[in-house]
Amino acid sequence: MKEIAQDFVPIATAKTINEHKTPLIALAGQPNMGKSTLFNLLTGLNQHVGNWSGKTVERREGTFALNGQTVRLVDLPGTYSLTANSPEEVIAREFILREQPDVVVALVSAANLERSLYLVAELISLPSPLIVALNMLDVAEQEGLRIDVEILQAALGVPVVPLVATRAQGVQELLNVIRNVLNGETVLMPRLPEIRADHRQALREISHLISGYVPDPYPTEWVALKLLEGDSELTQLMQRQLPEEVEQAVHNILIQHDDALMAVASGRYEWIGRIIRAAVERPPIGQISLTEKLDRWAAHPFWGLILLGLVLGVVFWVTFSIGSPIQEWLTTHGIGGLASWVSAALQNAPAWTRSLVVDGILGGVGSVLTFLPILAIFFGAFGLLEDVGYMARAAYVMDNFMHLMGLHGKSFLPLFLGFGCNVPAVMGSRVIDSEKSRLLTILVTPFIPCTARLAVVAFIAAAFFGRYATVVSLGYVVLSIVVLFLSGIFLNRLIFKGERSAFIMEMPLYHIPNWRTVGLLVWQRSLAFIQKAGTTILSFSIVLWVLTVLPNGKLESSYLALFGHWIEPIGNLMGLDWRLTVALLSSFVAKENAIATLGIVLGSGEGTALAQTLIAAYSHASALAFLAATMLFVPCAATVAVMRQETGSWKWTFLNISFMLIVSFAFSGAIYWIATSLEV
Amino acid sequence: MAKPNGMDCSLIDLQTGEHALMVDMRGGKGLVGRLTSLGFTPGVELTMIQNMGRGPLIVLVRDTRIALGRGEAAQILVKRNDR
Structure with missing residues (x-):
């Protein structure tokens, strides 16, 4: 475990000529070959996810035991070749050439053997010993392909190990072969490809x-x-x-x-x-595969969109119908219970420490963490669709819409993830292969209403609009998506001059999901969320708390209130008084804070009491304007932090913040104005 | 409307279900590099899985389904092939 926690030595400077005591194995392969499944199978939870130094490419490293000896396993980025078409290819080949792994395991798919051997043709010419792991034999059989492993092995001159990674078959044999190559029992006689x-x-x-x-x-x-x-x-x-x-x-x-x-x-x-x-x-031509049958619907320009709509509907329904009750329970019993316990425990401590822990930390970070079950369910559904192979179809049918913004289908995937939480969505933009498209996708991602914003909207809409609450909430979701598209079109014209990158995407074969892969995906995404809550959100929660208690411990005369009063004239344009303005500002820490802050500034706690106070205090027009402002307001602190990390520049991050600030004020001002004119 | 067998055309001219042999590829190094590593090389057999006249198309090349934008597909020159 110690090994993998270490920071990785930058590949540009490291020069360890096989001095490592623990053998080093690199796992290479093209995308959609089941590489993550094999990696997870070998390392289990003994893995560490980070970045390749200086790059926004995920780096996974882990350890496993081979005959009692610890072995390091590095998962190279999935690439189709080793030519410098993208950072991934450069990372993969630099690693093999500079770190000189003791063995490179190349994962190929029996169902796509011809194409997947292309990477092998490149790897076999490099100095490190190569083992070919022939995965997806089950899928190949399904398609009627018969592969003679002995002949394949003789033709390549390196060991070939058949594998069904999803069912953990062949792993022991692979380990044996790795051991034999490591201790020199198996001698490789690779047959190299020649140029034309x-x-x-x-x-x-x-x-x-x-x-x-x-x-x-x-x-x-x-x-x-x-x-x-x-x-x-x-x-x-x-x-x-x-x-x-x-x-x-x-x-x-x-x-x-x-x-x-x-x-x-x-x-x-x-x-x-x-x-x-x-x-x-090969089987006689003319068989219609399962993938082909499914794609007639899933990739159809019309039925594919209908199916996507249904899939999205089911994902949200499952997420909220299971997740929301858990979240409510956590809020009242989990965080609420913890708060009263802490209050009791800190009875003799100074009042400010109690307030810091209960109002500041538990109120901020705690309420964010109650969203974890909702997120985990959403990540699970998303990961499942990804693993089955459906997400490529979703990207494909959305391509026409994404064109409006000068983007292509692949950008749809991170945006979809954004409905759960914008943080992994910004990171998920890594799947996009062009730098410009990736940047544009990151800039529009925060317009996707995340679960936290939906929670705020659901609460306010229910308070003010009763049985029309669902319609109002849906209306705001639609508004957000329309604004996203308009912003994308605008930014693309203005900043990127309408350039468009190439759309080239593999449509993998459908296959039965691997629960381990999906589970680890949920685990890793949730962990990233918890880390954000523990760092960015924690520090901002404390700052916000300080602003509410200084200088004299009373909220009404605190710095935050002072600031709220100071910018009230701007808030007034949107029908927001200083309290609503402060609530909006506090949503920067975390979107759902808006409700908690309203509870504090209106002195009515949360839940039904707050709802009644709100109806008494504000007009419907103000409520509508507040909802628009909340939906379109600047991204939360955690999202800002990952935007900075992923774009590598404050310039783009600030551009996004100012752009969203203007957009949210403009829309909520306009909605307030229209609503008052219509005397809603 | 369809051009006769044997004449070069672009990949976007292929109808759903038609087969062709790839002849050549135009375009910048980046595009050519990415497409060749996916299996698009001269002489390879291509099958049009879906071409709806607009929007991206799906092509079968070396047992792999690849979705291509129309702009990218237009760079690939092919010769129809009836098997």
């Missing part, structure tokens, strides 16, 4: 020209191949390394072979083709 014949001469010439100039740890032959492929990272690196005349000579060769990228790729696919023809028996 018409480019072999060029490759030899480049190798010859650059030899002696290639910095450690890169193999010369490999760099020459990557230069032919037009790899951006290595081209830049070698431009710095080579003397001018050599660089010119290399450049001339590359210009003559500007189609080399496809020649190299074709060479790899020819190598794969030969292996496949020998090792795989």
